[in-house]
Amino acid sequence: MSDDSKHHICIIGAGLTGLVSACALASAGYQVTVLESTLHSGGMVTSFNWGKSRLEYIYHHIFTSDNLIIRLIEKAGLSDQLKWFKTRDALFAQQQIHPFTTPLDLLKFPLIPLGQRIRTGLAVLKAGRLDNWSELERQTASNWLIRHGGEKAYTCIWDPLLRSKFDKDAEDVSAVWIWNKFKLRGSSRNQKAGSEKLGYLEGSFGLLIDKLVHELIRMGGTLLTGHTVMNISRSEDVSVRYQISCILENCTTVHVKADSIIATVAGRQFAGITTSLDMPEPYRNQIQNVSYKGDLCLILRLKQKLSPYYWTTVCEQLPFVVVVEHTNLIDPDNYGGHIVYLSRYLDAADPLWTQPDNVIYQQFMAGLETIYPHFSPRDVIDWRLRRTRYAQPVIHRQYADRMPALDTPLPGIKLAGTAQIYPEDRGMNYAVRLGLQAARSVYRESQSRPENPLEQSDIMLWLYQNLANTNDL
Ligand SMILES: Cc1cc2nc3c(=O)[nH]c(=O)nc-3n(C[C@H](O)[C@H](O)[C@H](O)COP(=O)(O)OP(=O)(O)OC[C@H]3O[C@@H](n4cnc5c(N)ncnc54)[C@H](O)[C@@H]3O)c2cc1C
Structure with a gap:
């Protein structure tokens, strides 16, 4: 049941940024609703079951310097599952694999x-x-x-x-x-050996996403999946600032009211859902001018391993640019086969982007046979292809001047997409930071601070402390 006396906050997107913002604000007693267009939470770090375990549709690891996400994992009670691995990397160049660790x-x-x-x-x-x-x-x-x-x-x-x-x-x-x-x-490198250590959450980063969703709901928050935000307009109801219109899978429309909004989406998506609002031209230009690469990520379950390397960068003209052998970190028995990701970033205008899945699969298979002559497509047990349209913002020169601010010119509306991360590149650690920054910004502006709930778990208490803290993140 929603409490009408509370400040209503709506978060657009149930990826890591959105869920961290949502939990931080729920930890302070706000009425929080998360709207997610897909049927799953996690965004780019969404996971699924394969074999006895779960894994991400897109490869994910963390670095030893990713302090915020390491802390969040610890507070979620998942430290035992966080394992660190020395990895071996390679380059495929001039038709040969070269160790490059x-x-x-x-x-x-x-x-x-x-x-x-x-x-x-x-x-x-x-x-x-x-x-x-x-x-x-x-x-x-x-x-x-x-x-x-x-x-x-x-x-x-x-x-x-x-x-x-x-x-x-x-x-x-x-x-x-x-x-x-x-x-x-x-x-993330070991000073003596010079090799890198990468972290992975055994059972997938989906465990962290599940924990955040669980905590959000336990604190009275709401997660509505299958709700694609189409438009934000001024509310006619004077007691609340905005009306958010969502379209559902069955094409019906529902409206959600909010005093503050955090949109964890790409600039261009944000521009598309705010056309009914009076957005100053310079900001609108900024959000429209950030360009993004899409990503095609093919995940394969194989009968045998390809190489001893976790990460192989492809320096030749092939349909994909990186091979990530996940089961060189994690035991393949967990998945009933060897897990390999093949990834390619590209323009949405590239003809490959709109090819059917099986055409992309065939092209990737041909590329794989070029790198590993012992590989045969008959080794593939099964596969999935993931398309991520706004996978990577393009960081041009003087991006500090081009970057759209998190505090938009629209009162109470924050933009917290991957393009709001700088000078670092987007990644889960920075999604945690951005989620906290957006939540803090809403918290500081909020006139009506609710009572701080008494029953706090470790993770919610940590998020709350970060919300109220004035130190830099
Ligand atoms: C190929 C690839 C590899 C990566 N590897 C790593 C890695 O190894 N380590 C690492 O730390 N990071 C990695 N990342 C980055 C990491 O996944 C992201 O930085 C992080 O997950 C971003 O989270 P987010 O919540 O900001 O965005 P997202 O995960 O994109 O979440 C945004 C959410 O908003 C939803 N949404 C969009 N529009 C609407 C709408 N109109 N209405 C409702 N919902 C909407 C989307 O469905 C999505 O769920 C990788 C990313 C890619 C693409």
Whole structure:
């Protein structure tokens, strides 16, 4: 039952950002409703059952420096399931797989001259130690990498890496983006061995999503799946600010009232649902101007493993750009087979984006046979394909000036999508931070603070403390 005297908050999207915001505000006693267009919670980190266990449709791991999500996992009582793994990485270049895990692998890498290998290593170290990223804002990643690592190192390693993420926009990506990658990966490295440690939640990150949903409902919040928000308008009812219109799967429309809204969606999606509101032109331009890459992620269950590597970057023209062998971290017995993800970021205008699933599958299979000659499509037990339209915002130069603010010019409405994360790149750790930032912003503006509920679990208490705290996140 909804309590009409309470400040009503509506969260659009039941991904990690939306659920963290929702739980943080529910922990402070607000009336919270989450609207999710799909039938599942989790967004990009949605999981499903395969074999005896669950796993994500899209590969996910965390880094040792991802402090906020590590803390959230701990407070959710899931620390025992969080396992850390030393991973082995590789590059597929010039028709060969090359180990690419440690600085020594870089030094031995045969496809670029020795001088450029050393310069590349030094450039990675330099970037990892740089704290003032604002000086990189005006430079493109490609210029910075060529200047520091050399032309051959760029064409062989970095250009494929940038293309793997940004496709045709690779040359325009800001140096801040690559700086952040070096910094993140450097901080997840073991100083002595130089190899990286990655974290995974045994049983899938879906366990964390379930816990958040459970806590939200336990605190009186509501999660409405299958509710696609189509429009936000001013409410005619003077007791509440906004009316949110949703379309359901059966094409009926329902309306939800809210005083504050947190939209955890892409800028362009936000622009589409706010056309009835009087949005100042400069902000509308900003949200429309952020471009996003889509992602195709094929998950395969195989009869045998492909390689000893967790992560293989593909530096050749193939339909996918990365191979992630999940069962080189987690025992394949859990899933009844070896789990491999193949991923490709691309423009929604790319003809591949709209191909039927089985056409994409066939193309990916042909690519896999090129890399691993011992692989046969007969090794595939089953597969799923996931399309994520707004998978990665493109971070251009001087993004600090282009980024649409979380506090929109519309009173009480916050935009907390992946494009609101900067200078870091989007990821689960930053989804937790963004969810808390959005919730804090609503909390600070709220005139009518409800009574703080007394019965708090560890996770809700932690979220509440973060909501009320004034320290930086
Ligand atoms: C290929 C790939 C690999 C990744 N790997 C990693 C990794 O290894 N580690 C890591 O930390 N992160 C990784 N990420 C990033 C991570 O998944 C995201 O940063 C995080 O899940 C974003 O959460 P979110 O809640 O902000 O967005 P989302 O998960 O996108 O949630 C937004 C939700 O809003 C819903 N929605 C959209 N429009 C509407 C509407 N109109 N009405 C109602 N609901 C709506 C969507 O259905 C969705 O559920 C990866 C992402 C991709 C694409």
